[in-house]
Amino acid sequence: MINFNGNIVGNNSNVLTNNRAFLYGDAIFETVKIVNSKILFLEDHYFRLMASMRVVRMEIPMHFTMEFFEEQIISLATANNLGTTSRARITVFRNDGGYYLPETNEVSYLIHATALNEAAYSIAKDVYEADLYKDFYITKQLLSSIKSTNRLLHTTASIYAHENGLDNCLLLNDSKNVVEATQGNIFMVSGNKLITPAISEGCLNGVMRRKILELARKMDNLVVLEETISPFDLQKADELFVTNVIKGVQPITKYRKKIFGTAFSEQILKLLNASIA
Missing domain, CATH: 3.30.470.10 (Aminotransferase class 4, branched-chain amino acid transferase, N-terminal domain)
Structure with missing residues (x-):
């Protein structure tokens, strides 16, 4: 119904x-x-x-x-x-x-x-692999930040991921910077920095993105930034994870030949579950 x-x-x-x-x-x-x-x-x-x-x-x-x-x-x-x-x-x-x-x-x-099967957010322990999608690009404009039913780019990127044995694709904007994943916002951990693209880069103004930023800004010794992420930055990152309101936090454990940890993802997920308990 x-x-x-x-x-x-x-x-x-x-x-x-x-x-x-x-x-x-x-x-x-x-x-x-x-x-x-x-x-x-x-x-x-x-x-x-x-x-x-x-x-x-x-x-x-x-x-x-x-x-x-x-x-x-x-x-x-x-x-x-x-x-x-x-x-x-x-x-x-x-x-x-x-x-x-x-x-x-x-x-x-x-x-x-x-x-849905689970009330609390959880992280799957399996390998989760992502790569760049370069066939089409997100434009840096206000319409890109809202959830409209025009999701052809995300749909074709999801098909590309499936055809290539990937779990997800990372989308680029027209400046060739990383914007988001096919079904959520992207975060990068590098040292004591947590970085996610700014809304002005063309990423979705995600509800879970906002919640993760709120929680992260309360953590000690962590610098939280909304700034440009280049494809080259991904190779230097300590962790990558995707967020959306249904899954919560999904770590990317493999990008090309690099394997990433999940320590920060698990830590922020515990804080998220505690905040909604």
Whole structure:
């Protein structure tokens, strides 16, 4: 079942006719993690969704409050009997009409949810290998920092990773600097420095990125930086890890011929779990 404009309907319901999200990628979305019937980082997700709607000039409904956002998601998870831990995605799209120029800026939304196995974040002990993806580049602009449904670059990079036996690909911007991974923000540990690309580099303004930065800035003897990361910097790093709100922290243990440790990743993950317990 899915939640379409507040109504829980079957997955086979026809909601794609003339749908602008489907036809033009004229939509934005948020993916959230639900633990014990509560949305983690609810306020961060809500305000990012509102900010994204403003950026793409969507009309925000008066009833689209944070409480409404929460109730619609939790009610769907409950209706689907997903247990104590699940993930949900809310997609907001401009209503039907027009071609590139829409006839209206009013919106509809769709929510779907699936079960997750673990409430706490954890790190898989397996080898996790990544490499650069160089076929296409992210542009350094505001639209790159929001979660729109135009994810063709990330999709093709994910296919490239699969075809080449990789677990992930690192994406570059038009200045050939490292921006993010296919499904999350990238962090680099070098000595006593934790570095992640600045939003101005074109990376996603991730909710988990923000949480990791908050936790890291409270750690002793650690310098936290938002600055440019070049492909050459990766070879000199002590650790690399990817973050997103579903997985939490995923260390990259192998990049090309270099093997990385996971000590800092495990430390920051413990702090993350403690902060949401």
